[in-house]
Amino acid sequence: MPDFSQLLNEASTMASAVDLLFFTLVAMSSAVVIVIGGLIVYFAVKYRRTPENQIADQLAGSTRLEIAWTVIPLLVALGIFGWGARLYFDIVQPPAQANDVYVVAKQWMWELQHAEGKREINTLHVPLGEPIRLTMVSQDVIHSFYVPAFRIKQDILPERYTSTWFQATAPGTYRLFCAEYCGTLHSGMLGEVVVMEPDAYRSWLGVDAGQAPAVVGEHLFVQFGCSGCHKPDNSGPGPSLVGVFGSTVTFQDGTTALADENYVRESILNPSAQIVKGYEAIMPSFQGQLSEEQLLALLAYIKSLGSGGAGATPTGAPTPTIQP
Amino acid sequence: MSAITLPRRETYLNANYGILSWLLTTDHKRIAVMYLVSITLMFILGGAAATMMRIELFTPASDLVDAATYNKLFTMHGIIMVFFFLVPVIPAILGNFLLPLMIGARDLAFPRLNLLSWYIYLLGAGVTLWALISGGVDTGWTFYTPYSTATPTEVITATIGVFIVGFSSILTGLNFIVTTHKLRAPGLTWFRLPIFVWSLYATSLIFVLATPVLAITLILVAVERLFHIGIFDPTLGGDPLLYQHLFWFYSHPAVYIMILPSMGVVSEIIAAFAHTRLFGYKFVAFASIAIAVLGFLVWGHHMFVSGMSLHAALMFSILSYMVAIPSAIKVFNWTATLYKGSISYDTPMLYALGFIGLFTIGGLTGLYLAALAVDVHVTDTYFVVAHFHYIMVGGAIMGYFGGLHYWWPKITGRMYSEKWGRVAAILIFIGFNATFFPQFILGFEGMPRRYAAYPPEYQFLNILSSLGAVLLGVGYILPALYLLPSLWFGKAAGANPWNATGLEWTTASPPPPNNFDKIPIVTTGPYQYPGKKETIG
Numbered sequence: 001m002p003d004f005s006q007l008l009n010e011a012s013t014m015a016s017a018v019d020l021l022f023f024t025l026v027a028m029s030s031a032v033v034i035v036i037g038g039l040i041v042y043f044a045v046k047y048r049r050t051p052e053n054q055i056a057d058q059l060a061g062s063t064r065l066e067i068a069w070t071v072i073p074l075l076v077a078l079g080i081f082g083w084g085a086r087l088y089f090d091i092v093q094p095p096a097q098a099n100d101v102y103v104v105a106k107q108w109m110w111e112l113q114h115a116e117g118k119r120e121i122n123t124l125h126v127p128l129g130e131p132i133r134l135t136m137v138s139q140d141v142i143h144s145f146y147v148p149a150f151r152i153k154q155d156i157l158p159e160r161y162t163s164t165w166f167q168a169t170a171p172g173t174y175r176l177f178c179a180e181y182c183g184t185l186h187s188g189m190l191g192e193v194v195v196m197e198p199d200a201y202r203s204w205l206g207v208d209a210g211q212a213p214a215v216v217g218e219h220l221f222v223q224f225g226c227s228g229c230h231k232p233d234n235s236g237p238g239p240s241l242v243g244v245f246g247s248t249v250t251f252q253d254g255t256t257a258l259a260d261e262n263y264v265r266e267s268i269l270n271p272s273a274q275i276v277k278g279y280e281a282i283m284p285s286f287q288g289q290l291s292e293e294q295l296l297a298l299l300a301y302i303k304s305l306g307s308g309g310a311g312a313t314p315t316g317a318p319t320p321t322i323q324p
Numbered sequence: 325m326s327a328i329t330l331p332r333r334e335t336y337l338n339a340n341y342g343i344l345s346w347l348l349t350t351d352h353k354r355i356a357v358m359y360l361v362s363i364t365l366m367f368i369l370g371g372a373a374a375t376m377m378r379i380e381l382f383t384p385a386s387d388l389v390d391a392a393t394y395n396k397l398f399t400m401h402g403i404i405m406v407f408f409f410l411v412p413v414i415p416a417i418l419g420n421f422l423l424p425l426m427i428g429a430r431d432l433a434f435p436r437l438n439l440l441s442w443y444i445y446l447l448g449a450g451v452t453l454w455a456l457i458s459g460g461v462d463t464g465w466t467f468y469t470p471y472s473t474a475t476p477t478e479v480i481t482a483t484i485g486v487f488i489v490g491f492s493s494i495l496t497g498l499n500f501i502v503t504t505h506k507l508r509a510p511g512l513t514w515f516r517l518p519i520f521v522w523s524l525y526a527t528s529l530i531f532v533l534a535t536p537v538l539a540i541t542l543i544l545v546a547v548e549r550l551f552h553i554g555i556f557d558p559t560l561g562g563d564p565l566l567y568q569h570l571f572w573f574y575s576h577p578a579v580y581i582m583i584l585p586s587m588g589v590v591s592e593i594i595a596a597f598a599h600t601r602l603f604g605y606k607f608v609a610f611a612s613i614a615i616a617v618l619g620f621l622v623w624g625h626h627m628f629v630s631g632m633s634l635h636a637a638l639m640f641s642i643l644s645y646m647v648a649i650p651s652a653i654k655v656f657n658w659t660a661t662l663y664k665g666s667i668s669y670d671t672p673m674l675y676a677l678g679f680i681g682l683f684t685i686g687g688l689t690g691l692y693l694a695a696l697a698v699d700v701h702v703t704d705t706y707f708v709v710a711h712f713h714y715i716m717v718g719g720a721i722m723g724y725f726g727g728l729h730y731w732w733p734k735i736t737g738r739m740y741s742e743k744w745g746r747v748a749a750i751l752i753f754i755g756f757n758a759t760f761f762p763q764f765i766l767g768f769e770g771m772p773r774r775y776a777a778y779p780p781e782y783q784f785l786n787i788l789s790s791l792g793a794v795l796l797g798v799g800y801i802l803p804a805l806y807l808l809p810s811l812w813f814g815k816a817a818g819a820n821p822w823n824a825t826g827l828e829w830t831t832a833s834p835p836p837p838n839n840f841d842k843i844p845i846v847t848t849g850p851y852q853y854p855g856k857k858e859t860i861g
Binding site for chain 1: 386391392395462463464468470471474475558559564565598599600601603604605606607628629630631634637638641642645646648649652653655656657659660662663664665666667668669677680681684685688689691692694695696697698699700701703704705768769770772773774775776777778779853854855856
């Protein structure tokens with residue numbers, strides 16, 4: 001039984017930065033409460049109604065004071081906004097090189113798969129000191145991936161990928177919660193994140209790893225006939241997918257889009273929604289034919305075909321895998 | 325002990341007798357009293373659900389009730405308290421009773437529409453209660469899709485009830501807007517209006533503009549469930565985030581529906597019990613309008629971790645800081661109003677001062693949640709639960725109780741026990757803090773909301789919170805124990821027991837059926853208390 005007795009650890013690169021802002025706010029708001037509360041108590045006592053103080057001074061107001069207590073809080077608020085926004089950029093933008101983990105959330109469990117192929121249920125093992133990027137999708141309703149010790153939280157939507165990332169800074173076992181209400185056993189949708197020393201993690205990963213999602217994806221790519229049209233040398237009726245992920249794609253109507261996870265997903269499930277310039281709308285939809293796990297495997301494979309931009313490269317070649 | 329008899333005089337209470345004279349009345353004062361009874365019943369039901377939840381949360385495991393029941397309890401608590409208590413409580417009870425009295429009118433502009441609003445409220449409440457009793461709903465008051473399109477519970481019936489009650493709000497808002505424009509007494513210009521009228525006006529604007537969006541959204545949920553038309557459910561081609569945008573487009577302004585009238589009440593009480601002019605009247609008045617307008621532009625701050633775009637998150641964050649400013653201005657002006665006043669501490673004033681304290685904490689913790697990086701950690705935890713209870717319970721209910729005690733002599737013609745009034749006010753303040761302050765810490769430590777069972781490390785703070793809720797519960801029961809007897813045994817209040825300004829205090833208590841024997845003519849601004857020294861702002 002892991003020991004969670006210490007209530008709130010700072011266990012990610014983000015945690016201390018978020019806490020610094022949080023406790024700055026605690027200090028600031030305590031000061032405001034003390035000043036306002038103090039003034040109210042002071043006025044309340046000093047100007048209480050007594051036989052001598054039956055009649056008040058009638059002060060209509062002071063424009064100067066009004067301006068002061070409008071502008072000063074405004075500047076302070078803008079400062080907090082900037083600070084919070086600056087950190088938020090770090091939280092939502094994963095570093096270019098990160099270990100990929102694929103998450104499928106469903107009522108009421110977590111299904112996790114490492115880029116190297118290892119699958120886990122409700123427990124996620126990660127190496128210490130390496131960035132981990134989560135690509136997440138829900139199989140039913142909205143869930144939310146929340147690890148308080150890492151100060152990260154991200155909703156997980158059905159039919160759409162969302163992602164978040166973290167880099168653990170202390171070995172240990174940390175709570176994983178579902179933070180978006182998802183039905184009857186919402187409060188039972190618990191998991192844990194086990195942070196291991198990198199060496200220990202690698203040897204753990206090597207045992208019964210299964211097939212890497214990218215390898216599974218390559219099989220699916222052939223099995224579902226994708227490879228018949230999307231030939232690497234662009235000789236087929238569909239565009240080559242080499243280098244597509246992370247690049248900017250131009251469509252028939254001249255609009256462009258970044259080829260990210262959700263673009264790949266839509267191109268498989270609803271290919272006629274956006275047709276790449278120079279190609280015909282001949283691809284059939286694969287809606288209902290692929291499980292979330294298979295879609296993630298195809299995504300991993302397409303990612304592994306190289307990318308057009310930074311930030312979308314899966315790290316590390318798949319480690320040697322053991323066939324199941 | 326025999327009841328004290330008031331000298332016989334025609335009042336709105338004794339003008340007619342019999343149940344039909346109430347059910348068919350068009351008198352805004354009687355309608356307000358009928359709202360008082362029906363909304364109080366809903367408050368008791370919503371409070372009962374909260375009591376069950378807090379008892380369940382004494383222990384980490386779900387033992388008193390199972391998870392499914394717990395989920396229905398917090399849904400029932402939320403739906404009843406938000407849609408059937410907090411939203412209508414001050415406008416429909418105090419606003420209905422006082423708006424015509426405060427502006428020197430004989431009734432609202434559309435008295436029959438006003439009665440219709442009450443019947444619509446009853447119908448909506450009946451339908452929703454039917455859903456909650458017949459099977460229950462387990463979506464939370466937010467009805468988030470796609471869970472709400474998937475759950476087998478009574479979502480359609482409940483949303484229809486909420487849809488219906490929305491029209492009660494819309495019609496009340498419309499009535500108030502027209503009344504404020506058309507029925508002000510001669511000489512009562514806009515800047516002579518009491519702040520409570522300003523805040524009712526701002527609230528009415530939100531009623532009329534935001535409530536239809538909620539109605540449309542809930543109808544879309546029902547349509548999706550009934551006909552499988554893909555709107556919010558992604559497996560049908562819909563977008564669940566679209567639901568969240570539409571829902572919060574109403575439900576964030578709804579927070580201001582709850583708090584603005586309360587701010588108006590507090591402004592009245594502070595001026596009355598400090599016997600002084602409200603400091604910065606125009607700034608306080610315009611702050612209400614600013615809050616109503618800016619409140620429409622911040623809904624996305626409920627969705628920072630939902631998968632919304634980075635740019636949208638930035639905009640909603642900065643706008644949320646903007647809407648904090650007018651609230652801060654109000655707090656500063658209330659505090660300054662006390663300066664050099666002649667302050668007495670009757671029950672309403674205790675509630676008003678308590679309001680400032682709790683609202684300040686609620687508002688300040690809003691700054692934490694608007695800070696994007698901090699929100700990522702504490703959103704959907706007990707931190708949020710504590711924050712919005714400080715605003716909605718600490719703020720709105722303190723304001724309502726303050727107003728109820730302030731105008732009780734006007735409504736009933738009787739005084740209540742001042743001693744017990746003070747005891748209840750202090751008990752509610754302490755009980756409230758004991759209940760909800762530990763929840764800030766729980767949230768920072770990561771306890772998610774809407775958990776029927778929770779990990780054992782959170783138990784200590786949950787016990788503190790539940791014990792606080794016992795105090796709070798006693799505090800809420802007390803007023804019933806001294807307000808009701810005051811109807812028979814309270815001493816006669818007279819027209820103006822607090823020596824307050826305002827047209828409502830110039831007529832008898834309880835007022836005659838047509839409010840004023842003669843329509844007053846207004847020649848001065850509000851809050852004209854006698855002064856040692858005067859300054860012109």
